[in-house]
Each structure stands twice: as structure tokens, then as C-alpha cells.
Amino acid sequence: MSELNIERDHASLAEDFNKDEKRVNWHDKTLWFIREKRDKAAWQIPEWEQLREHASHIKNHVLANLYDYLLEFERKAKENGVIIHWAETPEEHNAIVQSILKKYHVNKIVKSKSMLTEECHLNKFLEQHGIEVVDTDLGERIVQLANEPPSHIVLPCIHWKKEEIGVLFHKHLRTPEGNADPQFLTHAARVHLREHFLTSKVAITGVNFAVAETGEFVVCTNEGNADLGAHLADVHIACMGIEKIIPKRKDLAVFLRLLARSATGQPITTYSSHFRKPRVGQEMHIVLLDNGRSKRLASDDFRNALKCIRCGACFNTCPVYRRSGGHSYHTAIAGPIGSILAPAWDIKKNSDLPFASTLCGSCSNVCPVKIDIHNQLYKWRQEIVRNGYVSTKKKVSMNFMELILSNPLLFTLSGWIGRKILTYLPFIVNNNFNPWYKQREMPIPPKESFRSWYQKNKQH
Amino acid sequence: MKIGLFIPCYVDQFYPQVAIATLQLLEKLRLNVHFPLAQTCCGQPMANSGFESLTSGCNLNFINSFEEYDYVVSPSGSCVLHIKDHLHFKGREQESENIKNKIFELTEFLTDVLKIENLSASFPYRVGLHQSCHGQRGLHLSQMSELVAPSFSKTEHLLKKVKGLELVALDRKDECCGFGGTFCVAEEAVSVKMGKDRVADHLIHNAEYITGNDMSCLMHLEGILKRQKSNVQVIHIAEILIAG
Numbered sequence: 001m002s003e004l005n006i007e008r009d010h011a012s013l014a015e016d017f018n019k020d021e022k023r024v025n026w027h028d029k030t031l032w033f034i035r036e037k038r039d040k041a042a043w044q045i046p047e048w049e050q051l052r053e054h055a056s057h058i059k060n061h062v063l064a065n066l067y068d069y070l071l072e073f074e075r076k077a078k079e080n081g082v083i084i085h086w087a088e089t090p091e092e093h094n095a096i097v098q099s100i101l102k103k104y105h106v107n108k109i110v111k112s113k114s115m116l117t118e119e120c121h122l123n124k125f126l127e128q129h130g131i132e133v134v135d136t137d138l139g140e141r142i143v144q145l146a147n148e149p150p151s152h153i154v155l156p157c158i159h160w161k162k163e164e165i166g167v168l169f170h171k172h173l174r175t176p177e178g179n180a181d182p183q184f185l186t187h188a189a190r191v192h193l194r195e196h197f198l199t200s201k202v203a204i205t206g207v208n209f210a211v212a213e214t215g216e217f218v219v220c221t222n223e224g225n226a227d228l229g230a231h232l233a234d235v236h237i238a239c240m241g242i243e244k245i246i247p248k249r250k251d252l253a254v255f256l257r258l259l260a261r262s263a264t265g266q267p268i269t270t271y272s273s274h275f276r277k278p279r280v281g282q283e284m285h286i287v288l289l290d291n292g293r294s295k296r297l298a299s300d301d302f303r304n305a306l307k308c309i310r311c312g313a314c315f316n317t318c319p320v321y322r323r324s325g326g327h328s329y330h331t332a333i334a335g336p337i338g339s340i341l342a343p344a345w346d347i348k349k350n351s352d353l354p355f356a357s358t359l360c361g362s363c364s365n366v367c368p369v370k371i372d373i374h375n376q377l378y379k380w381r382q383e384i385v386r387n388g389y390v391s392t393k394k395k396v397s398m399n400f401m402e403l404i405l406s407n408p409l410l411f412t413l414s415g416w417i418g419r420k421i422l423t424y425l426p427f428i429v430n431n432n433f434n435p436w437y438k439q440r441e442m443p444i445p446p447k448e449s450f451r452s453w454y455q456k457n458k459q460h
Numbered sequence: 461m462k463i464g465l466f467i468p469c470y471v472d473q474f475y476p477q478v479a480i481a482t483l484q485l486l487e488k489l490r491l492n493v494h495f496p497l498a499q500t501c502c503g504q505p506m507a508n509s510g511f512e513s514l515t516s517g518c519n520l521n522f523i524n525s526f527e528e529y530d531y532v533v534s535p536s537g538s539c540v541l542h543i544k545d546h547l548h549f550k551g552r553e554q555e556s557e558n559i560k561n562k563i564f565e566l567t568e569f570l571t572d573v574l575k576i577e578n579l580s581a582s583f584p585y586r587v588g589l590h591q592s593c594h595g596q597r598g599l600h601l602s603q604m605s606e607l608v609a610p611s612f613s614k615t616e617h618l619l620k621k622v623k624g625l626e627l628v629a630l631d632r633k634d635e636c637c638g639f640g641g642t643f644c645v646a647e648e649a650v651s652v653k654m655g656k657d658r659v660a661d662h663l664i665h666n667a668e669y670i671t672g673n674d675m676s677c678l679m680h681l682e683g684i685l686k687r688q689k690s691n692v693q694v695i696h697i698a699e700i701l702i703a704g
Binding site for chain 1: 467469471472473474475476477479480483495497498499500501503505506507508509510511512513514515516517518520521593594597598604605606607608609632634635636638639640641643644645646647648649650651652653654655657679680682683684686687
């Protein structure tokens with residue numbers, strides 16, 4: 001794949017992940033359990049499918065009127081005393097955040113989970129500029145201590161076993177060696193994080209929904225860490241993609257019902273916190289990022305992906321994700337949705353991801369806002385090939401295949417040759433150069449093809 | 461009623477018994493069935509690999525082969541879905557649209573068009589049904605486990621009419637087997653793991669046969685079963701519906 005400028009592609013990283021089959025089984029079962037919880041939660045709502053349809057309509061409406069809604073949101077937020085920033089690129093986004101931090105002379109911030117800051121690689125940027133970032137979401141903190149990116153947008157450390165977390169905490173938080181009791185470890189993390197909460201002047205949060213009508217934004221967490229961070233800090237910076245807008249507060253009645261049920265099977269997240277105006281003495285900033293979103297908005301094929309509410313349901317249901325792990329996607333957002341988002345950010349670097357799927361379609365079916373993920377995967381494949389991000393080997397074999405499959409005579413002849421090879425010279429295909437044969441037997445060749453049988457027996 | 465039999469390229473070359481069973485099944489129902497000899501492939505292997513641009517030859521060949529028939533029937537959900545979603549050729553738009561509307565996967569044709577009530581088939585074995593994704597989620601041959609909606613299955617409906625057949629329940633009713641066209645070699649490790657898990661779900665429920673609407677998935681599962689030296693066999697649904 002060096003030709004494509006991908007250091008390690010999904011297939012090769014997934015192959016590594018599959019070297020420990022027991023771990024793959026564990027990973028698969030853990031995520032499948034969440035998919036089943038999601039199913040149970042969905043079945044509690046008889047109007048589930050209408051709710052998805054409704055959410056999809058609202059999002060489509062927002063995307064069709066995004067310009068107006070963004071301006072409305074900005075106006076209302078400013079009226080509320082919030083400072084609004086617009087960033088076109090991740091670099092601009094990071095520079096804006098840094099300039100705010102500079103003003104307050106801080107060398108540490110607390111951050112609650114935000115996939116947008118992952119998208120911008122904010123942690124790395126701030127650390128390079130001497131600012132310590134403390135992720136306060138427990139899962140996020142675990143992967144941060146391990147110096148890893150999250151492997152899942154909702155369950156960032158789903159690839160870690162509790163025993164391994166015990167070892168990690170022993171090293172970093174000085175918990176007793178060998179203690180892997182989740183309650184104990186959570187308490188240790190709580191004590192450790194509390195100190196950071198109390199000593200941080202600036203808190204960064206993500207945004208789940210930004211309400212145009214009121215200028216408020218909603219952050220959904222289970223741990224309350226976004227609230228603790230924002231309430232204790234002098235400055236609250238909320239980072240959001242421009243697609244997070246919803247028209248009215250009442251629309252939350254649709255999205256909050258869908259989000260947690262789709263994500264983890266909970267009826268609702270423990271905290272759905274509304275932030276509208278800074279409290280007295282506090283400063284509140286919202287940074288709105290484009291990063292290719294407005295370009296995508298213009299694309300009939302790919303616009304739909306902007307409806308995403310980052311629930312992660314497509315991860316949990318994806319049979320490939322469950323058996324390849326989040327890191328095999330080598331991008332901030334893994335899984336099926338990541339595979340259709342990442343090529344827009346960097347088509348060259350992520351040209352392997354739309355192929356990391358069987359196009360089974362389960363992702364589109366669980367999506368609470370009805371993004372046609374599997375169709376977009378198909379369309380990205382065409383786009384990638386059209387732009388030449390494909391190996392010469394694949395190009396040659398596809399042209400060869402086309403030549404044979406579009407010509408009845410060549411097709412019949414090659415079928416005959418193929419059957420003869422399998423019958424008389426099986427070693428030509430039954431070897432390690434044939435990826436099929438590595439762990440699977442080849443089909444036993446029949447004496448004749450159907451067309452040959454048909455000509456003999458049926459044609460008069 | 462003139463029926464064009466569309467046999468997927470790999471079935472024609474490697475699983476002729478599936479094509480013969482399909483033909484015999486339709487002829488048993490007193491239908492006038494033809495196999496146009498110029499047919500080759502629906503173009504899906506190229507298209508799913510990102511080379512839809514290379515499918516015009518296959519598309520034209522497909523249109524020329526099947527435009528004259530009242531119905532096109534095929535023992536494959538995947539290939540039928542590909543035609544329904546992607547068949548096109550400049551200047552032959554109307555013919556493409558006509559074919560998209562008259563092409564049916566075999567079990568869909570039996571239940572929706574012929575509405576058959578009785579089958580004189582008998583297959584006294586424990587059978588697991590691998591409901592392939594394209595037939596299920598693409599053609600809606602059965603309800604999908606992700607949706608909050610009443611369950612149905614055209615495939616099971618037919619299997620339940622087969623004398624002696626015992627359908628085994630699986631833990632994961634509609635999990636993908638990992639075949640996925642070129643995915644099966646490009647992502648060999650994940651593809652095989654998915655296949656092994658799919659096979660294990662059938663084995664744990666003591667299935668003697670694994671059946672389905674798509675021979676491609678079954679070929680992948682068969683490769684794994686044979687490598688495991690298992691006695692469990694794969695069999696296309698057409699072969700069951702004509703058995704006994």
C-alpha cells in the first residue's frame with residue numbers, strides 16, 4: 001500500500017488485531033451486548049421508526065437552511081453574552097482556543113469528551129504549546145494515560161479490559177497493584193480528576209446540540225464531568241461542528257430520546273446539560289468549526305453524513321468494526337461513520353476505509369437519523385478510484401476482470417480454464433499467495449458449467 | 461409468461477447444481493424458462509471495488525440478454541440487488557428501467573409473484589438459514605433485526621413448507637458472514653473471522669446444513685467448514701425446494 005501513502009491500512013492493522021482471537025471474541029461480544037441493549041431500548045418505543053424518520057427530516061431541514069440557522073444561533077448566543085468564534089480549518093480552531101488560553105495565562109485545562117477536538121488533534125497541539133490537557137471523561141482519561149487515541153466515539157476505551165486498566169492506574173495513579181475492581185478504580189480516577197477540576201481555570205466541552213431559537217447548547221454526559229468542569233472554571237469554551245444546530249428547543253424531544261438509546265441502550269444520558277449564558281464573572285466561548293462541512297453540504301452524494309449525532313450505534317452493530325477494533329481505522333472517528341467522514345478530510349490517507357466494509361447495511365438500519373452509510377461507502381469507493389487513489393495491481397486486475405466478464409466467449413473459456421486448474425493443477429491456487437486459501441478451502445470444481453449442461457440437456 | 465433465467469457467473473462456473481435446481485424448480489411450476497447464453501456477470505465485482513466505470517460492457521450485455529423477457533429470475537439476492545441499484549447504459553435507459561422492475565430473486569419471485577402455497581419438497585434435516593445481507597437489507601426478503609417492525613421472512617416462509625425440515629434458531633439472526641465480494645480477500649483476516657463466527661453460530665445449534673439465498677456467502681462458509689473438517693454442508697435454498 002506504500003504506493004497509496006498509507007503507512008498501515010485497515011486490512012493490515014485488522015490482521016494484527018486478529019492475531020489474538022480470544023480478544024477479538026471478547027471485543028465482538030462486548031459491543032454486540034451494547035447493540036442488543038440498543039435493540040431492547042428501541043423496542044420500548046413503539047414509534048421508534050417514526051422518531052428516526054422525524055429526526056432525519058429535522059436534520060435535512062437544518063442542512064437545507066444551515067446558513068440562516070447558524071446566523072440565528074450566533075445572534076441569540078451573542079445576546080446571551082456568549083463570545084462566538086468561526087473556524088474554517090482545524091488549525092484555525094486550535095489557534096482560537098490557544099489565543100483564549102493565552103489571555104488567561106493558563107498552563108492546564110480540563111476537557112470533557114469532544115470528538116471535534118479529536119478531529120482537530122487539539123490535545124497534541126496544546127501540549128506542543130506547553131498546555132496540559134486533562135480529559136475528564138473516564139474512558140477518555142484512560143486512553144489519554146495510555147497515550148492512545150479513543151477507539152470508539154462513545155466508548156473510548158472499549159478495547160481495554162478492566163485488569164489492564166488496573167495496571168495502567170497502578171502506574172499513573174498509584175492504585176494498589178493487582179486491583180482491577182471497577183468501582184475502586186473509578187473512585188481512584190474520581191479523586192485524581194477532582195484535583196484537576198478544582199485547579200483548572202478553563203474548561204473545554206463539546207456540544208451535542210446547539211439550539212438556534214435560544215442560542216443555548218446541550219451537552220450529554222453520563223459522568224457529569226462537563227458540568228463539573230464548566231461550573232468550576234472561569235472560562236468555558238465549547239467546540240462544535242457547524243452541523244450541530246437544531247432549530248428549536250422542542251426538537252430536543254426527538255433527539256434526546258434517540259441519542260442515548262441508540263448509543264448505549266439507556267433511555268437518556270444521566271446529564272443533558274443546557275448552557276445558555278455565562279454566570280456572573282464567567283466567560284463563555286463557542287468555537288464553530290467548518291473543516292470541510294460546507295463543502296460536503298454542496299454534495300448530493302455525501303451531504304447526508306452531516307446529519308450524524310455521534311451516537312456510535314453504527315460502530316456497535318458493524319461486524320467489521322467489532323472484529324477489527326477502532327484503531328485499525330487510523331482516524332479520529334472510526335467505524336462505518338468514520339469511514340465516510342474521513343475520506344472527506346483526507347481522501348489519500350483514508351482511501352482504504354470505505355473498503356473496510358462488506359456493505360451489509362446494518363449501519364444504515366441502526367442510524368437514528370437515517371444516514372445511508374452503506375450507500376455512501378459504495379459512493380466513496382467510486383470517488384477514490386476516480387481520483388486515482390488505488391494501487392496499480394488492483395487497477396490491472398479490475399481491467400482484466402472487466403475484459404473477461406463482459407465477453408461471453410472469453411468468460412466461458414476462462415471458466416473452463418479455471419475449473420481445469422482447480423481439478424488438475426490445484427497447487428496453482430492452493431498456496432499461501434492466495435488469500436482465500438490461507439484459512440479456507442477452494443470450491444471443488446464441477447465437471448462442467450451450467451451453460452454447458454444447459455446446451456446439452458435443454459437446448460433444442 | 462416468458463422467464464429469463466439469470467445465473468450469477470460464479471454459480472454458472474462452480475455451482476451448476478444450484479442453477480439446475482433453480483431451473484427445475486421453475487419448470488416444475490410449469491413456467492417457460494430460458495437461459496440466454498450470452499449472459500455473463502452483473503458487474504458487481506468491479507462496481508463494489510470502486511470500478512463502476514468499468515461495468516458498461518456487462519451492463520450492455522445484461523440488457524441485451526434479458527430485455528425480451530417478462531420476468532428475470534435469479535438464485536441470488538446480491539446480484540439481483542446490484543442490477544436493481546446500478547443497471548444503466550447510455551441510450552438504453554428505458555430498457556434498464558424495465559429490467560430493474562421485472563427482475564426478482566428466486567424466493568421473492570416464488571412468494572410475491574407466483575404466491576405459491578404448496579411445495580412438494582422434503583428435506584428431513586436440521587437446517588440453519590444464513591440470510592444474506594443484500595437479499596435481506598437490500599431486497600427486504602425478510603425483516604431486519606435492527607428495525608422496530610413486525611417480523612416476516614419470505615425465505616423462512618418457503619422453508620417451512622418443506623416436509624421434515626427443521627429450521628434451527630441462531631443467536632444472531634442476521635449477522636453478516638464476511639464474504640463481501642473482494643472484501644473476502646482484501647480483508648482476509650476479518651472476513652475469515654466473521655465467517656468462522658457465522659459457522660460457529662450454526663454449529664452450536666446443531667445444524668446439519670447451512671442454507672441461504674446466495675451461493676457466494678455459502679461458498680465462503682463452505683471454505684471455512686471444509687478447512688475445519690466439519691461434516692456440516694452448505695446448500696442453496698433452490699436445492700432444498702426441489703429436494704425429495
